[in-house]
Amino acid sequence: MxxxxxxxxxxxxxxxxxxxxxxxxxxxxxxxxxxxxxxxxxxxxxxxxxxxxxxxxxxxxxxxxxxxxxxxxxxxxxxxxxxxxxxxxxxxxxxxxxxxxxxxxxxxxxxxxxxxxxxxxxxxxxxxxxxxxxGSGFDPGVTNVFTAYARKHHFSRIDVLDIIDCNAGDHGQPFATNFNPEINIREVTARGRYYEHGEWVETDPLSWSMDFDFPAGIGQKKCFLMYHEELESLVKHFPEIKRARFWMTFGESYLRHLKVLENVGMTRIDPVDFQGQQIVPIQFLKAVLPDPGSLGPLTKGKTCIGNVVQGLGTDGAPRKYYIYQICDHEEAYKETNSQAISYTTGVPAMVGAAMMLQGIWKKPGVWNMEQFDPDPFLAELAKRGLPWQETFID
Ligand code: NDP
CATH class of the missing domain: 3.40.50.720 (NAD(P)-binding Rossmann-like Domain)
Structure with a gap:
């Protein structure tokens, strides 16, 4: 029981x-x-x-x-x-x-x-x-397990890790966030940070970008460098990694609105006095933005989140590899009344819980996802609605 x-x-x-x-x-x-x-x-x-x-x-x-x-x-x-x-x-x-x-x-x-x-x-x-x-969501979560899986099966040493999160979905709203607006905006407006040769390098928010050609018909999209929490645990648990970065796609409209909101002070997280009352602007903003839950029936398209890993293969030769998962917003909604962002977080949470309750991942203490055997988790993930793919890049 x-x-x-x-x-x-x-x-x-x-x-x-x-x-x-x-x-x-x-x-x-x-x-x-x-x-x-x-x-x-x-x-x-x-x-x-x-x-x-x-x-x-x-x-x-x-x-x-x-x-x-x-x-x-x-x-x-x-x-x-x-x-x-x-x-x-x-x-x-x-x-x-x-x-x-x-x-x-x-x-x-x-x-x-x-x-x-x-x-x-x-x-x-x-x-x-x-x-x-x-961190048993997708990123963090599955991206940590993808890294452990790559290291276990395909690499004798990981040198470079790029985690790339693409939401190619469209909800038709000029500006909305796909999960809790306060958490999302805090994350996106923070300074960027990546790991290189044992040090953290800071960048201005969303100031670095690259184009990446996504699979499954998604095509080329602009991705922006951000700090994301799984980088901290991954470079700790795989100290061989020389460079680790996290990238996320954003549409033009999202970025334009965000810039204006930031410029007028609406993304501030410190309280301001408003008509004799203390309010936190970002919390007020959350109250007037569309509820992410309401975007479920409106969102079409796919998400693609995965890791590009470079290093030495198990055969000792240089290797470049991509492991990723594609999720369809409409399919996710049909099954759970939620769009793919919530779905890709909720399924790994359930799978992580299943690993613990069945004693497959079980050890007293506080652990990150990459500290356990990735194989049973990834097998269960595919079975529970998030099948994933891997490919070698020449
Ligand atoms: P929502 O804002 O949609 O939901 C948060 C829920 O928590 C609401 O039901 C809210 O209640 C409830 N809550 C907030 N404060 C309290 C409290 N003090 N006591 C009890 N309940 C409370 O967020 P999401 O569902 O989008 O996100 C949930 C979590 O998942 C967040 O931590 C988010 O950062 C994380 N996440 C992780 C991702 C990953 O890939 N790892 C990706 C996306 C999200 P109420 O409705 O009353 O406000």
Whole structure:
């Protein structure tokens, strides 16, 4: 019996709930809890079997502990926001329950993506005999596992890693974000950063770009260099890597709107005084932008996320290799009422949870995805809706 508590009922929470509900042989009992219970109930009503729902404030450790003690899960899947990672980890420690998330902790008042806060729980989780799996989404998540798979099967040494995230979907809106607007805009407007010869090199936000020819009819797109959290764990766990970068595609309209919003101060994360009240501009902006959930039925096209890996092949010769996954927005929506961005995050969260609950990936402590055997994860990922491909580049 593997009782699972899912926290967060947004786009990703919806997909996780659908995918877990589809696999009763692994997820015997499910509870979906979030700040707004009505959102959990709406998702529960779409599912093929009965799932419990609850209201919880995940910033409040005693409230989380009470809920966990009441439902008695084996695992908590955190798909709320990165701000809640540490409180949910604290509650898991107090109750002796395993933990999984899809994004690293970020303090609300500083746009800083770092694993240091969560890695600091390593000893306490190990001592308590419980496990935390960090970043089990697509990027971070599958991109970490792709790197481990490349290293295990095709490379004796990785020199260069480029993770390339393309959303070639179109929702027809002049400006909207595909997941939580606040988290998305904080990430995109942050300074770029990549890793080279043991050092982090900073760039101005979205100031570096390259063209990449994507498969599956997507074609050539402009990709922008950004900092992304999986770079930190990957260069730690594969110290041979000489250069690691992350790239993401953005459309003209998105970039133009973002520039204006930034220039007028609407992306600020510090509070400002408005008619005697303190408001954070980016939070107000979130309230007026389209809800990412509402884009599901409107979005057409595909996503393509993958890794280009260069280094020495297992035969000792130089090798260049591309491993990637293509996901169709409309297919994702048909299955889970969510577009491909939520789908490509929610499916790996469910697969990571399945690895833990079945004891395939199981080790007390706090771990990143690349620290486990990639093969069972990637086999399950393909089976659960995200088949992937690999090719060698001449
Ligand atoms: P949403 O904003 O759609 O959903 C977040 C959910 O968390 C909402 O239901 C929200 O409740 C709930 N929530 C927020 N604060 C609290 C709180 N204090 N207590 C309880 N519930 C709370 O986000 P997404 O579904 O798009 O993203 C979920 C997570 O997935 C994020 O951490 C995001 O960074 C991550 N992500 C990871 C990706 C990857 O590839 N690794 C890609 C995309 C996202 P309410 O509705 O009431 O506000």
């Amino acid at each position: 593997s009782r699972t508590l899912i926290i967060g009922a947004g786009g990703v929470g919806r997909v996780v709930a659908h995918k877990c509900a589809q696999a009763p042989e692994i997820f015997s009992e499910i509870m979906l809890a979030s700040r707004t219970k009505a959102k959990c109930d709406a998702i529960a009503a779409e599912l093929p079997r009965k799932v419990a729902t609850a209201k919880v404030d995940a910033d409040n450790v005693p409230e989380l502990v009470a809920l966990i003690k009441d439902f008695k899960p084996k695992l908590v899947i955190n798909v709320a926001l990165p701000y809640q990672d540490l409180t949910i980890m604290d509650a898991c420690l107090e109750t002796g329950v395993d933990y999984l998330d899809t994004a690293n902790y970020e303090p609300p008042d500083v746009a800083k993506f770092e694993y240091k806060w969560q890695w600091a729980y390593q000893e306490r989780f190990e001592k308590a005999g419980i496990m935390a799996l960090l």
